[in-house]
Amino acid sequence: MNDLPILYSFRRCPYAMRARLAIASAEFPVELREVLLRDKPNELLEASPKGTVPVLVLADGSVLEESRDIMEYVLAMSDREGLLDFSAGDLTAMEGLIDRLDGPFKAALDRYKYPDKYAGANRLDARAAASEFTSELDRRLGAGPYLFGDRVSFAELACWPFIRQFAHVDRDWFWSQDWNNLIAWLDAFIASDRLKRIFAKYPRWHGGEAGIVFPPDA
Numbered sequence: 001m002n003d004l005p006i007l008y009s010f011r012r013c014p015y016a017m018r019a020r021l022a023i024a025s026a027e028f029p030v031e032l033r034e035v036l037l038r039d040k041p042n043e044l045l046e047a048s049p050k051g052t053v054p055v056l057v058l059a060d061g062s063v064l065e066e067s068r069d070i071m072e073y074v075l076a077m078s079d080r081e082g083l084l085d086f087s088a089g090d091l092t093a094m095e096g097l098i099d100r101l102d103g104p105f106k107a108a109l110d111r112y113k114y115p116d117k118y119a120g121a122n123r124l125d126a127r128a129a130a131s132e133f134t135s136e137l138d139r140r141l142g143a144g145p146y147l148f149g150d151r152v153s154f155a156e157l158a159c160w161p162f163i164r165q166f167a168h169v170d171r172d173w174f175w176s177q178d179w180n181n182l183i184a185w186l187d188a189f190i191a192s193d194r195l196k197r198i199f200a201k202y203p204r205w206h207g208g209e210a211g212i213v214f215p216p217d218a
């Protein structure tokens with residue numbers, strides 16, 4: 001356990017979820033430390049003063065503090081599913097798609113979910129703005145079961161947790177939209193062993209003890 005890389009994580013955080021999805025896909029064992037965002041351990045803040053999760057601390061002490069960097073790092077070690085095994089054009093398109101997810105879509109999702117936290121935010125305007133992105137995904141999924149054709153890609157792992165979060169703000173509304181492709185794609189993720197494997201409830205890490213080895217059966 002001592003020499004495993006350390007992942008600071010929070011179960012429901014979509015950024016931490018996408019990192020765990022990539023770690024699980026790569027079968028890259030880490031010591032998972034489940035933290036509370038309102039009471040972050042000093043060890044996390046010492047490793048990464050910006051105080052977001054996920055954070056991966058490698059055995060040589062280097063720190064990855066962006067979810068996409070963590071995904072890319074572990075998949076560079078072992079990309080068993082070929083998540084990045086796509087043409088250069090597709091990889092560029094994936095980057096662009098995830099930039100739009102992390103940028104305008106996430107900003108709209110936050111305003112839809114927590115309108116009171118943002119001055120001037122209107123819940124329904126925010127939902128309409130976020131829907132531009134989900135409509136784009138639905139159109140893209142018209143061409144095949146996955147975002148980049150007939151097999152799962154890096155883009156799936158990056159996007160699924162956020163679309164799931166968007167859907168769960170108002171389930172009745174989301175599941176009554178005319179997004180048949182997107183809904184089938186999300187339903188498959190929600191029912192998957194892939195999600196189950198990264199979504200177990202871990203005890204909070206308090207410091208001073210070992211975290212949990214993740215992925216569970218690595």
Ligand SMILES: N[C@@H](CCC(=O)N[C@@H](CS)C(=O)NCC(=O)O)C(=O)O
Nearest residue numbers: 013014015037051052053054066067
């Ligand atoms: N750009 C970062 C964003 C990570 C992020 O914002 N995570 C949230 C939780 S979902 C967080 O840690 N927020 C800090 C806090 O709530 O104190 C990444 O991709 O890893």
